[in-house]
Amino acid sequence: LQHDYEHYMLKEIFDQPKALEDTLANRLTPDGVQLPELEKVWMAEALQTLRRIDIVASGTSNHAGIIGKKALEKVLGLPVEVSYSSEFIHEHARLDEKALVILLSQSGETADTLSALREAKKWGCPTLAITNTAGSTISRKADCTLLTKAGPELAVASTKAYTSQIAALMLLSLWMAQELETGDEEQREKLLMALNRLPRDVDSTLVMTHDAIDQFAQLIDDQEHLFLIGRGLDYVLALEGALKIQEVAYIHADAYAAGEMKHGTMALITPGVPVIALATQQRVFDKTISNIKEVKARDAFVVGITRVGDDLLAEEVDEVMYIPDTHPLLMPILAAIPLQLLAYYSGKVRGHAVDRPRNLAKSLTVE
Numbered sequence: 047l048q049h050d051y052e053h054y055m056l057k058e059i060f061d062q063p064k065a066l067e068d069t070l071a072n073r074l075t076p077d078g079v080q081l082p083e084l085e086k087v088w089m090a091e092a093l094q095t096l097r098r099i100d101i102v103a104s105g106t107s108n109h110a111g112i113i114g115k116k117a118l119e120k121v122l123g124l125p126v127e128v129s130y131s132s133e134f135i136h137e138h139a140r141l142d143e144k145a146l147v148i149l150l151s152q153s154g155e156t157a158d159t160l161s162a163l164r165e166a167k168k169w170g171c172p173t174l175a176i177t178n179t180a181g182s183t184i185s186r187k188a189d190c191t192l193l194t195k196a197g198p199e200l201a202v203a204s205t206k207a208y209t210s211q212i213a214a215l216m217l218l219s220l221w222m223a224q225e226l227e228t229g230d231e232e233q234r235e236k237l238l239m240a241l242n243r244l245p246r247d248v249d250s251t252l253v254m255t256h257d258a259i260d261q262f263a264q265l266i267d268d269q270e271h272l273f274l275i276g277r278g279l280d281y282v283l284a285l286e287g288a289l290k291i292q293e294v295a296y297i298h299a300d301a302y303a304a305g306e307m308k309h310g311t312m313a314l315i316t317p318g319v320p321v322i323a324l325a326t327q328q329r330v331f332d333k334t335i336s337n338i339k340e341v342k343a344r345d346a347f348v349v350g351i352t353r354v355g356d357d358l359l360a361e362e363v364d365e366v367m368y369i370p371d372t373h374p375l376l377m378p379i380l381a382a383i384p385l386q387l388l389a390y391y392s393g394k395v396r397g398h399a400v401d402r403p404r405n406l407a408k409s410l411t412v413e
């Protein structure tokens with residue numbers, strides 16, 4: 047693979063092994079997760095009485111938040127709600143000092159998220175910023191900051207900041223569970239080991255999917271519609287894939303929870319329409335296969351993305367792409383790679399300014 051990149055977006059997609067390595071470095075230790083920046087007295091106290099967690103973020107950061115929610119709920123057993131910052135400002139559940147509000151923002155400057163932070167503070171909530179920008183407004187105003195260390199992200203479309211945010215949320219989940227002495231230790235150990243391997247797995251994913259995605263983008267260069275389907279975490283990732291493809295390639299891309307298509311949207315599946323079927327979650331693999339059969343029966347062109355070793359998918363789809371097998375909570379990081387590459391190559395083949403998509407700005411400082 048060549049390393050003199052034509053655009054920042056491609057460079058930043060390829061930066062991900064390093065971005066993740068830096069985000070995890072010195073935080074994963076043989077004894078567990080170490081986050082000295084969160085060990086302030088208030089945090090230790092706040093944790094003991096925590097009743098709920100709200101994750102508040104916009105756009106791609108919101109999608110990372112939904113994956114974080116699944117991890118936090120699993121290891122902590124606390125209810126976690128994810129809101130768009132622009133919605134949270136006006137509508138939220140009861141807030142008080144027992145509700146931790148996490149502000150997730152790559153830039154740390156997004157006006158909607160900053161307003162959400164003010165709202166949280168008004169109700170006396172402890173606040174934690176997760177951001178890629180030390181010294182940003184959100185970081186300065188929140189009680190505590192956990193930094194992602196993705197390095198500067200210059201392309202408008204977020205790639206390495208997104209995967210680093212997910213990694214940071216995994217660290218946070220593990221750290222909180224340690225502090226609260228809660229959850230299943232064996233499960234935590236499995237996630238910890240998978241995080242250790244993550245940068246290498248991302249590197250392998252880039253090699254395994256790059257060329258096939260480049261070709262696929264050319265194959266669908268005249269398509270105006272594209273669908274992404276998946277269940278569970280695959281559905282959450284489908285939301286992010288659709289956003290990225292809309293943003294950079296200007297294709298009408300829609301994400302569906304795979305089991306929901308039969309409840310209304312199946313009429314949109316017409317012969318030849320490209321469908322990306324995400325099937326990385328073993329728990330729902332068989333059910334996803336049934337949904338893939340439904341779209342295949344309507345002659346969609348289906349590309350399946352699954353884990354190495356899940357050979358059954360190949361029989362059901364037009365093309366299959368394999369990615370390494372890892373902990374289910376980390377599969378969305380690996381499966382994000384081919385979707386980011388698809389957004390990039392589809393935008394490029396259509397002649398768009400991939401680093402500066404129309405009508406968008408990198409940092410949105412108005413509500």
Ligand code: F6R
Pocket residue numbers: 104105106107108150151152153154155156159202203204205290293408409410
């Ligand atoms: C999409 C994208 C945006 C941002 C959103 C929030 O690729 O980059 O959706 O994720 O504007 O920005 P931050 O994370 O800086 O608050």
